[in-house]
Amino acid sequence: MAQINPHFNFNGNAEEAFNFYKSVFGGEFSKIIRFKDIASDNFPVAAHEANKIMHIALPIGSSSLMANDVPEMMGKTNENENRSKIVVNAQSKEEADKLFNGLSVGGQIEIPISESPWASYFGMFRDKYGIEWMVEFDPNNKL
Secondary structure, eight states, X not given: OOOXXXXXXXXXXXXXXXXXXXXXXXXXXSEEEEHHHHOOXXXXXXXXXXXXXXXXXEEETTEEEEEEEOOGGGOOOOXXXXXXXXXXXXXXXXXXXXXXXXXXXXXXXXXEEEEOTTSSEEEXXXXXXSOEEEEEEOTTOOO
């Protein structure tokens, strides 16, 4: 079966965002590559962008959350126009509360986490980095 690994573009704060995500999900980064690590004559990197993230990955379950910073030469990414959401299926209400409460710190809650009309425990928010999340625990869904 295919595996889905969400990937985000950031404007220079990928490392900050991923340290925040790591503080909520736990674990360790499986990969961190900075632009200075891939610099060459064919791919020159400006000194002020050398420590920015070219690729970062945080394993979560059997998937990974991944991201990079967008170099200035490629223009800015609009962090508030992510037209997709990450869905986290928790294995308990306690885990759903922990993830929802941790990830939504400093963000904007769209739907507070609570019992939903469709018989699950659900909440939705945009985190402080502009990423949209849905957290759900469905006691009838055995992952």
